[in-house]
Amino acid sequence: MPKVSIIGAGNVGATAVYYIAEKNLADIVMVDVVKGLPQAKALDYLHAAPMRNYQVHILGTNDYQDIKDSDVVILTAGIPRKPGMDRMDLMKINVDIAKKAAQAIAEYAPNAVVVVVSNPLDVIAMATLQETGFALKRVMGMAGVLDATRFRYFIAEKLTVWPGDVMAMVLGGHGDTMVPLPRYTRVNGIPVTELIGPEDLEKLIDRTRTGGGEIVSLLKQGSAFYAPGASVAKMVEAIIKDEKRVVPVSAYLRGEYGYQDMFLGVPALLGKNGVEKILELPLTDAEKTALDASAKAVKDGVDTLRSFFSPG
Numbered sequence: 191m192p193k194v195s196i197i198g199a200g201n202v203g204a205t206a207v208y209y210i211a212e213k214n215l216a217d218i219v220m221v222d223v224v225k226g227l228p229q230a231k232a233l234d235y236l237h238a239a240p241m242r243n244y245q246v247h248i249l250g251t252n253d254y255q256d257i258k259d260s261d262v263v264i265l266t267a268g269i270p271r272k273p274g275m276d277r278m279d280l281m282k283i284n285v286d287i288a289k290k291a292a293q294a295i296a297e298y299a300p301n302a303v304v305v306v307v308s309n310p311l312d313v314i315a316m317a318t319l320q321e322t323g324f325a326l327k328r329v330m331g332m333a334g335v336l337d338a339t340r341f342r343y344f345i346a347e348k349l350t351v352w353p354g355d356v357m358a359m360v361l362g363g364h365g366d367t368m369v370p371l372p373r374y375t376r377v378n379g380i381p382v383t384e385l386i387g388p389e390d391l392e393k394l395i396d397r398t399r400t401g402g403g404e405i406v407s408l409l410k411q412g413s414a415f416y417a418p419g420a421s422v423a424k425m426v427e428a429i430i431k432d433e434k435r436v437v438p439v440s441a442y443l444r445g446e447y448g449y450q451d452m453f454l455g456v457p458a459l460l461g462k463n464g465v466e467k468i469l470e471l472p473l474t475d476a477e478k479t480a481l482d483a484s485a486k487a488v489k490d491g492v493d494t495l496r497s498f499f500s501p502g
């Protein structure tokens with residue numbers, strides 16, 4: 191049985207456990223700094239095993255050593271935002287948490303593929319890559335799967351069609367500058383641009399961009415976790431089953447789309463080795479301009495990250 195470890199047994203971490211266990215994908219280890227929390231959640235899940243036919247084991251622990259030899263490690267440790275906050279406002283606290291987790295991952299799970307979830311996503315992915323020293327393709331961020339499923343849902347709701355029939359692509363950083371791409375979005379093969387007019391489509395794009403924020407303002411404290419947990423499980427499945435799925439992933443770029451030395455959401459082929467290939471889509475001038483703006487927002491975040499660690 192493959193082994194998946196989830197650092198952070200909060201809302202996203204524990205929800206990802208649910209989806210992974212429901213599909214019997216892997217043995218799961220949940221690590222958290224809060225004493226008793228991961229143990230209680232693991233036990234609670236195991237109590238459901240007879241009814242839900244779980245064949246996987248679930249361990250809750252405060253000891254990073256238990257992630258030993260994991261195939262995949264998911265990093266969800268960190269604080270979520272509150273209404274009025276931008277994801278970048280979480281950087282200082284979450285970078286420190288991510289660095290500690292990354293050191294433990296490098297020590298105990300040196301062969302793992304790492305999926306970063308903590309925000310600001312594309313910046314924390316960079317910090318995790320630096321701290322683990324892992325091969326570039328073995329560290330990635332989860333964002334595009336979530337942003338695309340939101341776009342898919344909003345389109346399906348508008349058209350009253352089966353949500354699974356909508357396939358969408360969202361590129362860029364995981365912030366309000368993300369770039370949903372209607373030209374690469376289809377309803378069972380039909381371009382969405384044939385089915386929804388430009389004005390209505392623009393409204394759905396805006397709602398996708400601010401989809402996380404909409405939930406933050408409704409919840410009042412904390413952020414989304416059901417769809418994020420399901421997005422994590424989809425990526426875990428693609429990796430451990432070596433599915434070679436094409437999904438938007440925050441991947442380290444070395445010149446793709448014209449960007450260097452940064453994580454950004456791009457379509458990628460996901461398999462047992464991590465990000466096995468980055469697919470470069472032809473973009474119109476308007477799409478590229480929007481992606482440039484999104485990349486700039488991420489780059490500014492990475493510059494801030496560097497300033498935290500520069501001497502003086």
Ligand SMILES: NC(=O)c1ccc[n+]([C@@H]2O[C@H](COP(=O)([O-])OP(=O)(O)OC[C@H]3O[C@@H](n4cnc5c(N)ncnc54)[C@H](O)[C@@H]3O)[C@@H](O)[C@H]2O)c1
Nearest residue numbers: 198199200201202222223267268269270307308309332418
């Ligand atoms: N990438 C995305 O699309 C996406 C989606 C949703 C949430 N997020 C981000 O994920 C993060 C977690 O969100 P959440 O709703 O689960 O928050 P949460 O507060 O419910 O859970 C976070 C957990 O991390 C734990 N933690 C803190 N420091 C730790 C450490 N050093 N080691 C292990 N565990 C530690 C906390 O005790 C807590 O249980 C936030 O930063 C949030 O912004 C990202």
Ligand SMILES: O=C(O)C[C@H](O)C(=O)O
Nearest residue numbers: 271277309402403413414
């Ligand atoms: O919006 C947030 O802060 C959490 C997450 O990034 C999301 O998109 O739901």
